[in-house]
Amino acid sequence: MILNVFLKSDSAWALEDAEVEREMTGLAGLYGNKGGVFMKFKLHGQKFCIVNSHFHAHDEGLSYRIQDYKEVNNGREEFCYVSSDYIFWLGDLNFRIQEKDEYSAQKIYRMIQDKQLAALYQQDQLKIAKDSGKIFRGYQEASIKFAPTFKLVVDSG
Structure with missing residues (x-):
């Protein structure tokens, strides 16, 4: 799983404390095919957290998707700023x-x-x-x- 975040070069001076972490939920938490990738950073003094996630598929997978969300969200809460000004969540959530x-x-x-x-x-x-x-x-x-x-x-x- 990957997360690419782009920043205009004229704002690069305002970027601080950029870090990346992941929460794997695929096959006993050992595989990164499901789960989430987080990036936190400060930009112009504002705290950002961006999450890209990929949840379980298939029609019968609703309970797994909800569990994936909970695990990824717990990881996000531990990693990202408690008082983030902005949180963006995106990805292949696979809801039906x-x-x-x-x-x-x-x-x-x-x-x-x-x-x-x-x-x-x-x-x-x-x-x-x-x-x-x-x-x-x-x-x-x-x-x-x-x-x-x-x-x-x-x-x-």
């Missing part, structure tokens, strides 16, 4: 549509074509888990105005 039986790939595709993104968003596992307080407490997310991404079965059209 909640009601998989009710929402087939064909139905989801039709809903996307019909611009029913708000209805799909109500079934987003990430939104549901966040709203229930299980993950990302206190974080703000910009409104989602794009279609969900998904994999297609080979030769399915």
